[in-house]
Amino acid sequence: MVIGYDGSDHSMQALDWAMDEAEFRRLPLTICHAWQWPYRDGDQAARDSLHRAAEHVLWHGTDCARASSGRLDVRPDLYEGSAPERLEELSAAAELLVVGSRGLGTVARAITGSVASHTVTHARCPVIVVRGRGPLPRRPDPGPIVAGLADDDKADVVLGFAWGEAAMRGLPLLVVHAWHQPPVAWGGMTFPALDPLAVQKAAENWLAQALMPWREKAPKVTIEARIPQSRAGEALAAVTDATLVVVGSSRGRFGSVTAALLRHAPCPVAIVR
Known part of the structure; x- marks a missing residue:
């Protein structure tokens, strides 16, 4: 350490x-x-x-x-x-x-x-x-460990680190997989690129598959899934009672989600790769 x-x-x-x-x-x-x-x-x-x-x-x-x-x-x-x-x-x-x-x-x-x-x-x-307010990390009412997942090859690494923190601290694990529907412009108007319900369903299915081995492997950690329709940085920063937010990143890069969390997260932020 x-x-x-x-x-x-x-x-x-x-x-x-x-x-x-x-x-x-x-x-x-x-x-x-x-x-x-x-x-x-x-x-x-x-x-x-x-x-x-x-x-x-x-x-x-x-x-x-x-x-x-x-x-x-x-x-x-x-x-x-x-x-x-x-x-x-x-x-x-x-x-x-x-x-x-x-x-x-x-x-x-x-x-x-x-x-x-x-x-x-x-x-x-x-x-x-x-980062965050006041003394850390001993709060009288600690909130969950929050893992922000994207549907890429870093998801399992992020989950592993976040689950470890939740298990060590005896806290629940909240897994957030945000989805955002970017519009497309055509004829001076904007429309959704895909069916929003289909995008949401695909996000739900992907997250369920990603969490399945962790639910089976680690029953002592309570895992909650959340799939908000928003940008990832905004969705993670909105969990105001989080004890720690965990996200993935590639070495040598400073992504937009990490940047948003380091500006707005109300708690410490873990970056794993």
């Missing part, structure tokens, strides 16, 4: 989530903090001061993790260089990478920070981007 940590409020939320994930999975937790000297040249004393500040930030994160759970094997990782590149490097041997949706500095004004954006597109393991 790897967590990207910079001392910001968002990274503290991410640390809370990462500690839970590490405990559930019984894995060591690597807390990574990267720092860079922003100038070509400079006073060595000033550089040493920045280095010590980075050590303090990392010490604070590791101390919080160790104080919160004596069972965790916490491993600090202080790196001089690019945070996105270091997290991508660590992701090659990690089971899961956790980051906050925004960090410190000028990128905090963006909806999604540069570190989160880079890790979502380049990490070699699943990534959870922690």
